[in-house]
Amino acid sequence: MKKVSTFKVVSWIFIIAFLLISVFPFFWILVTSFKPETEIFGDGAYRIIAQHPTLDAFKTVIFEKNILRAVWNSFVMSGFTTLYVIVVASMSAYIISRFKFKGKNLLMALILTVAMFPQMIIIGPVFNMYYSLGKLNSYWVCLAYSSITLPSAVWIMVAHFKQVPLALEEAAKIDGCSTWGTLWRIIFPIAAPGVFTTAIMTFISAWNEYLLSCTMNSNESIQTVPVRIGYLRGQYTIYWNQIAAAAVVVVIPTLVMVLLFQKQIVAGIANGAVKE
Amino acid sequence: MVKKMTFKQFLFILPLLIFIGVFSIYPIVTSFMYTFFDYRINDQTANSFYLSERFNGELFYEDCDYINYFLDDDKTLISEEDQKAVEEIQATVSSVMSEYENAKGTEKISSDKKDELVAFKEKLRTDITALYDKYPDVEFYNKDKIPEILDEMDTCIVKSNFIGLKAYGNLIKDTRFWKALGHTLIFTVISVGIELVLGMLLALIMNKAMKGIGLVRTVALIPWAIPTAVSAMIWSYLYDGSYGIVSFLFNKLGIINSQSAMLLTSHGAMSAAIIADVWKTTPYMALLLLAGLQVIDRGLYESSAIDGAGPVVTFFKITLPLVKPSLLVALLFRTLDAFRVYDLIAILTGGGPGNGTESLSIYAYKLMFDQSNYGYSSVVVMGMFVVVAIIAFLYVKVLGADVMGND
């Protein structure tokens, strides 16, 4: 029993250290967001509570710089990306993990290969494509996000689907389930932890996306968060308090969303365990 | 147990093929084509793909127009007789150029036509120079400008910019490429290494059903939810040489000699970038590994505990082999990501000091967007691809290829 408790103590120390380090920069951003511009540099720089705390940065960011519109755009873009990536990736991952076909290795290698190229080289051709279709400055640009999200999603899902025992499917087959049904009713729920992990990762990759969004959705009404925050600087000046405030505004909804999904992830694990 | 795929099942992977084809393969193939051309979009003789000699009629028309326009100003300063001569020149120019009035971009040109145009241009140069030479004392408005326009006319005849494999040869001799490769490898190996160890520890801990683990998981996502473009800016504020809190604390802790040292040397700046990257992406690694750990049958741990194995032995004997597929995927995709690092370093150091932190992506980005050299930039990207492909191949070989689906 003693061994277990040392393990627990070490774990907790590690976790607490990790949490402190993770949160510290964010904590500092929070601190900075309440400072007036004059206290960001100079003597006020290390003060935790500003001498003259102010909500000006938040006001500017929300009312003048329309950050909420960008948050909404980011949600739409990332949400839609997650949705189609999960559907497309589950379908292919199911087939790849369950069926034999020629060129399977080749397909996996190809998917991996396209993930090796830096994003900048796809911008030109994809921009031209959207330009000629007249779909620049629209939510359709999220389809192009597949180039950064789909390869890893397929690979991760294949790894997870392979761990689902085959016996369950056999039972489903006997019950008269089609391939389509087996995927969504049997495999998908059992592999839920993997699916949610993939979903979160897809969502965040799309949420972080900058280059495509910046070149193709340049119109203010459709800009996403990373792009919009880039506008919080002058030609020579960076408005640190506004950037800090924007970062706070951006992180809060994400956290709420993660908390919501948290339940789903836990539920997924429980489900899987019961069925196994 | 594994069945053969039928057409119906092929339909399941069709959407994937379409997406990959349209948004990844098509652009990559296009870029691959760039590498065989001296393709620079800030130069009208190289801003498209010319396999044969062509003629830029649009530019030619504009240049002729300018010649006449400049002559208009200058002819007011000379004798009436010479004015007539100038008007004659202008009339010839007008008649030659009229053919290209509605030209757009470049067109094919016969060699006869080409000779004719070259002769026309040379005569123009001689005639105009002769006229200016007649009046050495007059201060003309456009005496220096006309030769510049005539020089530009030379570029109207566009030679083929197909260069075959030459650019790849240049890449091998390009020391800047090799240095950038070195920086990228250092960044990738160190940051992915640290992330792997920390991420694994974190995942192991999160996998234990402890109270408050939900909170840990949520908090761990904060760094990741802040877009890289933003977190890089935030870190540059935290590292600030005069007022940055992190550089201040590091200095107080004795990690760096002076507060301003953080971004000043290549080593310091590289460490700064690595810290910021580890901070941001460790949760990603942890989450991927956690998902793998969760599928491991808990019974295995119990039987291992009964056999009297300690936690370390259990980890190496049971956990590691079972989590290998997830580990491989996590490592692969983290490595690919780290290898392409752009925003973080670009914002923190811009590649400095003295280019000591320039990554391959930064180099390729500078070539493409700052210098408009799409051709060579694509070559650098292909060089980058070869290196990543080797790394990926090694991973798959070393860690086993079972993720590929060969049961």
Next chain:
Amino acid sequence: MKGKKVLALVMCAVMAAGMTVPVMAEEKDDSGREVINFFRADDGHMDVMQDVIDAFEASQDKYAVNIVVAPNDSNQEKSQLTTSFSAGSSEYDVVSIDTAWAGDLAGAGYLEALDGYMKESGRKASEYNKGSLDSGTYRAKTYALPINPDYGVLFFRKDIVSQEDADKLVSGDYTYDDLITMAENYKGQEGTKTGLVFQANQYEGLVCNANEWTNNFNDVKGGLELMKKAVDSDATPEDILVYQEDQTANSMVNGDCVFARNWPYAWALLTDETAVHQDQIDIAPLPNGSCIGGWLAAINTNSEHKDGAWAFLDFLTSMDGQVIYAAGSGSAPGWTAAADDEKVKEGNKLLENPGFIAALNNTIARPSSDNYQELSDNLQITMHKYLSGEAELDDTVNQIETLLDTEGK
């Protein structure tokens, strides 16, 4: 399971609603006027630019102007522009470009040559700010006209520097060596932590600064040696090699330095709330002249509204527009005559400052090249390496001379 389905349905509905939001560039506005799209970064004076546009729209009834706000990160702005141009897009009619990009964009054939339009409207080259206009000229053709030219100036603490030295500075009759000595002497007074700050990070600003120290790259060796002397001396902050405009301005505003080389914008950052106020600072020209920067206006060669684009560009860059813009934004006007306008003088007190005027009258352009960006990039790396002590002076000078010979014109 039910929860998930509902969630999925809600998501789908949201997406469907989202996808249909039309974000189209308008061709005509409500009153049937042609809409000219103007691509311009928000430099903090967008309201003034809007005033110019309002005045333009009031002056005629054929065209309306819509601002498309560009990102302020100039790398991003450039790549956005290049991508759009290379697709042959007509989405922007008038674009605001950095002085350093004009040659590149013109050489690519993306910009409309303006001489014909200028002739029709009776504009003469001599009426614009010369340095700024030159940077918009490529191979004898004018492609861009100045909106707001920018010049390097030296800010100094007149409450610290002695009257004698101040006079010397304002007259411009001093050398960089003198400046370093002064910085060493005055450092520490009135709570200052350092003497001199300028831009020495590895980026475009380094080329601007080096251009000034090396006297337009005529004295590369002497200039760089002095720069290195400044970097190594106690008179500059230890991390001067990561300084850009932002750090420089912060140092001045927080009262950390005695001397700061910066663009005139920094003047407006001094307020009653900052540690240092405007009445503590004076402006001097730089010893070998001021590097020119700032923004120009050009027309997209694929624009479908070229006449309207010219009408607006001309309004913006000539007397009427420049008076409004210079008076409102406090920048120096690109239309020379506008500097004498009472409103402009009222709006920009700096135009009565002798040091500022001296700087304005002695500007130098950056080295010209067919591929300026490549030249600049190579210069930055070479010089930064030397300044950070990783290369020898002689090698550096040789490399720079070679670069200027092969890539410069």
